[in-house]
Every structure is written in structure tokens, then in C-alpha cells.
Amino acid sequence: MRWRVLGLMTAVWLCVGAAQAADPPPRVITLAPSVTELVYAAGAGADIVGTVLHSDYPPAAREIRRIGDGIQASEESILALRPTLVVAWYPTEATRALDSRLQTLNIPLLYANPGTLDEIPALIRTLGQRLGTQAHADAAAAALQQRIDRLQPAAPPAQTVFLEISTDPLFTLGRDPLINDLLARCGGINPYADSRVAAPQVSVESVLHLDPQVLIMSPYGRETLEARTRWWSEHGLTAARQGRIYAIDPDWLHRPGPRLIDAAEAICRDLQRARASLGASAAP
Known part of the structure; x- marks a missing residue:
């Protein structure tokens, strides 16, 4: 009986060893900062072995090896890290060329390019399923979905919102389904939503002509809210x-x-405040 038990235990160990050999730990390359954040949200941040220059959140991401700048990535550096999964933001000429090489090595490339707010928790669940962290990913996705469902739009009618993403030259967001979905959930509408591109350059005169009810700036440079408020007021x-x-x-x-x-x-909070301001300015 003792030898039979030992034989069974040996068989179990051999099966476990074979399974581990056939299913190595994930080794993930992320090709955009947003993708890095999604993988961390899915509970698999420790599996990222390479990422791009501006992947700096959460703070632990700053320690990950860099393989490119987000526009171009070194194919040699990527392959040297022996990835089991590469995750990009959206298809570009560079990612398509990389995908062709990855396919020859049976390394999957996944795009994480949500078109609505609801697709963000869905992507987190997908990453959790692929990377073996489904319980963590499902919990994180459920928490995000609850927050999305609780978004409170300002009272109708919708307010026109100009999104200033660059000042010199002046750029805004246009045909961007994700951002326009966000605005709609908050009771806003983008006057440039029908632009042919996602981020059109616009003139000051066109903004003044449209006279949006709200302006939201997202400054990457040194411009402050006070400075832009003063500049636009003067214009x-x-x-x-x-x-x-x-x-x-x-x-x-x-x-x-x-x-x-x-x-x-x-x-959403800003547009609620703006609605209150509009109501106060319209009062006799």
C-alpha cells in the first residue's frame, strides 16, 4: 500500500510539473501608459516585463524596463524579454509590423482601445481572464462600473463644452467616441464632435463664434487655470x-x-457647477 501511495504522489508531482512547463507565468509588454494602468487594475502589474517611456502610474510602473517611447518600440528589445502577451492601445503602422513578427512566434497582441466608458471595466475583465487574475480583475471592474453607473449629468439641455488640450497651437478633441461618451454622461456636448479627426487644430475665432458654455482645459504645459481664464476673458x-x-x-x-x-x-461635477452658474446669471 505504501508503494502504491508513493506511486500516486509521484504521478501527481509529474502532472503538476508538466502543467507548469506547458503554462509558464505571463510575461507582458505594454505599449501605452493607459494599457499599463489597465493591466495593474486587472491585478497583473507584476507580470509586466517591459513598457514605454511615459508609463508612470501606479508608481511601481516607473521601475519597469523601457522598450520604446509609445510611438516607436524596439522589436529586438521586446522579443528579448520573451513576452507571452503584448498589449497595445490601437493599431498603428508600427504595431501592425510588430504583430506580423509576433504571429510567427505565436505571441498574441491584444488592443485595449475602449470606445465607451463601459468598455474600460470590460477590458479589465478580459485582461484578468488572460493573465490568471480574474477574481481581482472582476472586483476592480465591478467597482469601476458602479462609479460609471452613478455619474450624475447636469440638468438638460446639454451644455456645449470646449476641451482645450493644447494652447499654442490651439487643439481640441473632436471625433473621439470615448471622450464624447464621457461628456454625454455628464450632460455635455462637444461642438467639434463631427470633426474628421480625433484632435483637430482650431482657431480662436471659431471657438469665439461657437461660444461654448463651458471650457475644460487639460494642461500638459505650464499654463494655469488662472492664466487661461484671463487670456480667454481678454479675447x-x-x-x-x-x-x-x-x-x-x-x-x-x-x-x-x-x-x-x-x-x-x-x-460631471464641473458641469453641475456650470449649470448652477448659468441659472444664476439668467436670473432677473
Whole structure:
């Protein structure tokens, strides 16, 4: 009987060893800061072996090896890290070329490019399933979904919102379904939503002509809310003169990951304040 038990135990150990050999731990490459944040949200941040220059959140991501700048990535550096999964933001010429090489090595490339706020928790669940962290990912996704469902839009009608993402030259967000979904949930509408591109350059005159009720700036440079409020007031923008100009952390707004929900909550609050301001200015 003793030898039979030992034989069974040996068989179990051999099976476990074979399973481990056939299913190595994940080794993930992330090709955008937002993707890095999504993988961490899914509970698999420790599995990231390479990422791009500006992946700096959460703080632990700053210690990950860099393999490119987010626009170009070194194919040799990526392959040297022996990835089991590469995750990019959206298809580009560079990622398509990389995908062709990865396919020959049976390394999957996944795109994480949400088109609505609801797709952010869905992506976290997908990453959790792929990386063996489903319980953590499901919990994180459920918490984000609850926050999305609780977003409170300002009272109708929708307010027009100009999103200033660069000052010189002046750029805004246009045909960006994710950001326009965010604005709609907060009771806002983007007057440039029908632009042919996601981030069109616009003129000061066109903004003044549209006269948006709210301006939200996401400064990557040195521009402050006070400085932009003063500048737009001097140029005659009603929203600036009446105090309906707000600032949002650009990393929250421009990274389509978990912190975009932080941006949504902040913008919803801003539009509620703007609605109150509009009501007060219209009162006799």
C-alpha cells in the first residue's frame, strides 16, 4: 500500500510539473501608459516585463524596463524579454509590423482601445481572464462600473463644452467616441464632435463664434487655470468671463484607462457647477 501511495504522489508531482512547463507565468509588454494602468487594475502589474517611456502610474510602473517611447518600440528589445502577451492601445503602422513578427512566434497582441466608458471595466475583465487574475480583475471592474453607473449629468439641455488640450497651437478633441461618451454622461456636448479627426487644430475665432458654455482645459504645459481664464476673458469668451472654465488632470483625461472614471466624475461635477452658474446669471 505504501508503494502504491508513493506511486500516486509521484504521478501527481509529474502532472503538476508538466502543467507548469506547458503554462509558464505571463510575461507582458505594454505599449501605452493607459494599457499599463489597465493591466495593474486587472491585478497583473507584476507580470509586466517591459513598457514605454511615459508609463508612470501606479508608481511601481516607473521601475519597469523601457522598450520604446509609445510611438516607436524596439522589436529586438521586446522579443528579448520573451513576452507571452503584448498589449497595445490601437493599431498603428508600427504595431501592425510588430504583430506580423509576433504571429510567427505565436505571441498574441491584444488592443485595449475602449470606445465607451463601459468598455474600460470590460477590458479589465478580459485582461484578468488572460493573465490568471480574474477574481481581482472582476472586483476592480465591478467597482469601476458602479462609479460609471452613478455619474450624475447636469440638468438638460446639454451644455456645449470646449476641451482645450493644447494652447499654442490651439487643439481640441473632436471625433473621439470615448471622450464624447464621457461628456454625454455628464450632460455635455462637444461642438467639434463631427470633426474628421480625433484632435483637430482650431482657431480662436471659431471657438469665439461657437461660444461654448463651458471650457475644460487639460494642461500638459505650464499654463494655469488662472492664466487661461484671463487670456480667454481678454479675447471675449463668455464662459471665461463668467467663471465657467475648469482644469482637469491631463493624465486622467487622455489615458483611456481606469483613471478616466476620475476624469468623468470631476467633469460631471464641473458641469453641475456650470449649470448652477448659468441659472444664476439668467436670473432677473
